[in-house]
Amino acid sequence: xxxxxxxxxxxxxxxxxxxxxxxxxxxxxxxxxxxxxxxxxxxxxxxxxxxxxxxxxxxxxxxxxxxxxxxxxxxxxxxxxxxxxxxxxxxxxxxxxxxxxxxxxxxxxxxxxxxxxxxxxxxxxxxxxxxxxxxxxxxxxxxxxxxxxxxxxxxxxxxxxxxxxxxxxxxxxxxxxxxxxxxxxxxxxxxxxxxxxxxxxxxxxxxx
Amino acid sequence: xxxxxxxxxxxxxxxxxxxxxxxxxxxxxxxxxxxxxxxxxxxxxxxxxxxxxxxxxxxxxxxxxxxxxxxxxxxxxxxxxxxxxxxxxxxxxxxxxxxxxxxxxxxxxxxxxxxxxxxxxxxxxxxxxxxxxxxxxxxxxxxxxxxxxxxxxxxxxxxxxxxxxxxxxxxxxxxxxxxxxxxxxxxxxxxxxxxxxxxxxxxxxxxxxxxxxxxxxxxxxxxxxxxxxxxxxxxxxxxxxxxxxxxxxxxxxxxxxxxxxxxxxxxx
Numbered sequence: 001x002x003x004x005x006x007x008x009x010x011x012x013x014x015x016x017x018x019x020x021x022x023x024x025x026x027x028x029x030x031x032x033x034x035x036x037x038x039x040x041x042x043x044x045x046x047x048x049x050x051x052x053x054x055x056x057x058x059x060x061x062x063x064x065x066x067x068x069x070x071x072x073x074x075x076x077x078x079x080x081x082x083x084x085x086x087x088x089x090x091x092x093x094x095x096x097x098x099x100x101x102x103x104x105x106x107x108x109x110x111x112x113x114x115x116x117x118x119x120x121x122x123x124x125x126x127x128x129x130x131x132x133x134x135x136x137x138x139x140x141x142x143x144x145x146x147x148x149x150x151x152x153x154x155x156x157x158x159x160x161x162x163x164x165x166x167x168x169x170x171x172x173x174x175x176x177x178x179x180x181x182x183x184x185x186x187x188x189x190x191x192x193x194x195x196x197x198x199x200x201x202x203x204x205x206x207x208x
Numbered sequence: 209x210x211x212x213x214x215x216x217x218x219x220x221x222x223x224x225x226x227x228x229x230x231x232x233x234x235x236x237x238x239x240x241x242x243x244x245x246x247x248x249x250x251x252x253x254x255x256x257x258x259x260x261x262x263x264x265x266x267x268x269x270x271x272x273x274x275x276x277x278x279x280x281x282x283x284x285x286x287x288x289x290x291x292x293x294x295x296x297x298x299x300x301x302x303x304x305x306x307x308x309x310x311x312x313x314x315x316x317x318x319x320x321x322x323x324x325x326x327x328x329x330x331x332x333x334x335x336x337x338x339x340x341x342x343x344x345x346x347x348x349x350x351x352x353x354x355x356x357x358x359x360x361x362x363x364x365x366x367x368x369x370x371x372x373x374x375x376x377x378x379x380x381x382x383x384x385x386x387x388x389x390x391x392x393x394x395x396x397x398x399x400x401x402x403x404x405x406x407x408x409x410x411x412x413x414x415x416x417x418x419x420x421x422x423x424x425x426x427x428x429x430x431x432x433x434x435x436x437x438x439x440x441x442x443x444x445x446x447x448x449x450x451x452x453x454x455x456x457x458x459x460x461x462x463x464x465x466x467x468x469x470x471x472x473x474x475x476x
Contacts, residue, residue: 039245040234041297041441041449104451109436117434169434176342 050094057087119169224445226299239335247377265403268316294390304368321403351395352408421476426458
């Protein structure tokens with residue numbers, strides 16, 4: 001249901017689809033068949049990489065409508081749904097590795113983490129949000145929810161904020177990458193505020 | 209440069225040794241970068257020889273030690289220690305070196321000396337991590353021990369591992385190894401040792417006092433604010449990684465008497 005793939009998509013769709021799938025294929029291929037290539041602790045690497053790609057997919061997804069508004073790449077929004085679903089895909093891989101690999105399905109540890117560690121519960125909230133967006137992504141759901149669909153999908157901005165905080169909180173070494181994501185997130189959110197307040201007459205079309 | 213000729217296993221453990229290749233390619237040494245593969249990648253930019261350590265502060269015989277004489281004057285020992293990183297992974301490593309206490313005694317610390325402060329080399333031209341503007345920590349790296357901790361027979365100065373001189377990425381040419389404390393207490397590439405009266409500043413405590421205490425004893429009951437310390441990922445023989453429970457004082461319970469009457473939640 002969450003992946004209503006039609007095989008008669010155009011070439012651009014397929015190129016983007018395969019490009020978005022490539023990091024998962026690369027890391028999982030190595031993880032399963034040549035884990036040493038990922039380093040001494042391959043589980044740690046794949047956990048971090050799936051998290052990192054979740055964030056990148058989210059940023060790319062949220063870049064679609066600014067691209068449409070401000071650049072000639074105005075077709076980007078056509079692929080936004082697929083990119084959004086890939087965000088959920090990477091987030092789910094990230095979460096599964098944490099649950100199955102990292103804490104080995106130890107329920108006591110999970111409950112303790114959820115209760116005590118902000119970066120775990122903020123991450124869980126963000127994933128739950130993505131789940132809600134993925135479930136309501138089919139066109140039939142868009143039609144059914146009507147105005148509420150748009151309202152619901154604004155949750156994505158909250159998810160972005162949570163995801164960036166989640167990244168900051170697990171950084172124990174350096175802030176360079178965290179600053180990069182923060183910077184991109186501010187641009188993406190700031191652009192929307194600009195679009196909303198600079199042209200109030202076009203409000204309904206400008207916010208997406 | 210200097211390879212030991214005499215050594216013996218004076219302290220050991222039942223646990224299987226971590227592969228040397230893993231110990232040399234997966235570790236934290238922010239002087240060379242913040243990734244765990246950075247030290248192995250960039251440590252060859254660093255030339256540790258010749259090397260001297262300045263010893264001073266509250267002692268009757270301050271002086272400068274050079275590495276050659278330090279090693280040739282003494283019987284070196286091999287000790288197999290578990291190393292528990294604060295990030296919740298661990299290894300088992302055969303170190304070569306000398307007991308810290310016996311070395312410190314030769315400088316005749318005064319009774320007013322309550323702590324020992326250590327400092328890592330600061331040489332940004334050979335240690336690229338020291339140039340980073342996004343680092344969470346300041347350089348030079350500093351660490352410290354209470355006098356009785358430093359004098360404990362388990363506190364060790366390593367000049368080698370796996371029967372060979374220390375690789376640059378593991379703290380060449382000389383580093384501390386305190387097996388009952390989190391790894392970051394075991395300061396690498398030491399250039400200065402000072403006897404002091406007050407608790408000395410320590411790098412990670414300066415970076416985040418809430419997360420890293422002065423003592424930083426391995427303790428499964430006191431969590432890091434962001435993750436649990438109850439378990440660890442043991443990087444064991446053949447590169448196998450197993451999730452195991454963490455032991456109090458990393459299993460070195462003989463040090464417990466050093467902390468009698470102290471609230472280890474408060475002095476974490």
